[in-house]
Amino acid sequence: MGLLVPVSVMAAPPSVGSVSISPDPAYTDTPLTATPSEDWYDEDGDPEGYVWRWQKYSTGISDWEDIADQTDNTLDSLYFIAGDQIKVICTPFDGVESGVDVEATITISNSLPTITGVTIAPDPASTASTLKATPQGWYDADGDLEGYVWRWQKYNTGILDWEDIADETDNTLDSSNFVLNDQIKVICTPFDGTDEGVPVEAVIVISVLDYSGSIDVKPGSDENPINLGSNGVIAVVIYTTDGFDATTVDVSTVKFGPSEAAPVHYAYEDVDEDGDTDLVLHFRTQEAGISAYDTSVTLTGETDSGTAFTGTDTIKIVPSKAKESVQGNEDAPGQNKEPGESATGKAIGKESAPGQNKEPGESATGKGKNK
Structure with missing residues (x-):
């Protein structure tokens, strides 16, 4: 074996x-x-x-x-x-x-940042607004710092497409870039310093005409003094210009001051003697909501065709004890008048209303401001 x-x-x-x-x-x-x-x-x-x-x-x-x-x-x-x-x-x-x-x-790749949206303010926007875009909902999985790339565009009705507004690369856009009824778009792209995420957009229509230069609080006065203790009315003129016909204003839509007072009386007159008919409105002082700290007051409204407009004028708050001496020339249109009284007094825009619509240094007679 x-x-x-x-x-x-x-x-x-x-x-x-x-x-x-x-x-x-x-x-x-x-x-x-x-x-x-x-x-x-x-x-x-x-x-x-x-x-x-x-x-x-x-x-x-x-x-x-x-x-x-x-x-x-x-x-x-x-x-x-x-x-x-x-x-x-x-x-x-x-x-x-x-x-x-x-x-x-x-x-390990860089995570793309994301945002949930972007808004444009103010809304509604006027022809004098500075538009500001605000992004929302930033998220970056890597914890990278928030950053954005901005583009602004305007809709071109001639080519039926959007066009970039040159050199506008931050989150604001001033009013020199648009006119009434323009459509404006902002494109906001999240950027983390390395990569861009998916862009989001917002669009706004410039729907309000800013008419501040042709709205006159207390015509006949340069300082536009307001006596908050007055039980009378404040006169405001909307002038007719080449681009705006004051007679087309829908008076029922007009609001004045912080409390949006409605007019208690109105009349059509050629206040500045330029051959065009202007609109004179009166608002009760106690209904306007003006405070002792206000230095300007705003009027808003719409035309008969639905075009919204806004205008702001400076004011000066004066002590109630000075009511009679500083409220303005009693001969100026509508000054301290109650509803039902003639808005003219000594006729609006006439030489019998000394200093009507004058600038400092101008003669008290003849044509005044907006001329």
Whole structure:
């Protein structure tokens, strides 16, 4: 009988072809997952198994460093930021023997910033408004600082398309860039210093005519004194000009002062003696809502065709004890008149109303301001 000699059979190491990292591209708000290829092989038929290591490239030492305690096939996003290079090392292991490592690397991409919207103010906007765009809902997964790229456009009815307004690259747009009924668009693109996100837009129509230069509070006075203790009325003239016909104003829409007082009386007269008919309105002082701190007052309204307009004039608040001496010339149109009284007194715009619509240094007779 022959001699039997025991022979040791060595366990064959397992192998795997490759490993991949997902998602790709990867961002700072998503964990990484490593997946070995589907070609595991073990000659002994041992069950599939792996040993995992994650590393991050250190620019300080120009080499890879292990990420401590990360020994499975996932890596949480708290371990990296945008721009980091991440490596996974996958070692096939059958419980006894380790095979040859396979590796994969990925660079963490910059997350694009997002916003939820943008608004334009004021709304409604007038021909004298400075438009201001305000973005809303900034979000950047990387925590990058908020930033924006701005474009303003105006709709060109000639070509039926939007055109950029040249050199307007911040979040404001002054009134020199538009006229009544223009359509204005702002395009706001979130920018984190590296990449731009998806732009959002807002559109506004310039729907209000600013008519401040041709609305005159207390005609006949340069300072436009207002006595808050007066129980009388305040006269306001809307002048007719080449671009605006005061006779087309829908008086029922006119409001005056912070409390939006309605007129208690109105009349049509050529106040500035230019051959055009102007509109004279009277508002009760106590209904206007003017305060002791106000230095201007605003009138709003619409024309018969629905065009909205607004106008502001300066005022000077005077003590009630000076009512009779500073409220204005009693001969000026409508000064301290009650509803039902003639608005003319000594006729509006006539030479019998000395100083009517005059600028300092002008003669008290002849044609006055707006001439």
